[in-house]
Amino acid sequence: MAYQFLDLGDLSCADIVRQFSHLLIGRIAVNTSFDSGKLSRADWKHVNGFAVTPPITRALVDEWPVSHDDCWDEWWVFDRPVPESFNVTAFCNFCLPIAEYKELNFENMCPLERYLEQYRPVAVLGNNQRSAYLIHPATDRKAS
Secondary structure: OOEEEEEEEOOOHHHHHHHOHHHOOOOEEEEEEEOOEOOOOOOOEEEOOEEEOOOOOHHHHHOOOOOOOOOOEEEEEEOOOOOOOOOOOOHHHHOOOHHHHHHHOOOOOOOHHHHHHHHOOOEEEEEOOOOEEEEEEOOOHHHO
16 A cells, blocks of 8 residues: 655644544544653553554544643554554654655664555654654545
8 A cells, every 4th residue: 555645844643633634533543652652541442552542533633632742742543443463663753754754664663664564554643843744545635
């Protein structure tokens, strides 16, 4: 599956979620970084230590959790249950613009291409101090 890598400028993950809610409503998301750490929610499921949202509703979109600096957050969005094997290194923690993702595309760093092929998310969104980003299948024309 081919993916588009979009640089969205200076946005929080909550801003991205609101702007691209059509990619999220009815799906689930996995938080892979929350201010470079892990989000802890007792009321959500967890897979390999990652918090997994319940099915995303308009109310959750409107109250999307963001870290205290609105930065270093990353979410992977799925239209099916999260694989029990799900385990990624969050791209946002490397402070690179998304256009430079291949700089980290090797084992023990952040091999996004391998992760995308293995887990096939509907979207990946995140931000760092450089910029916010959205990764989604190239065939989804709604977010273009």
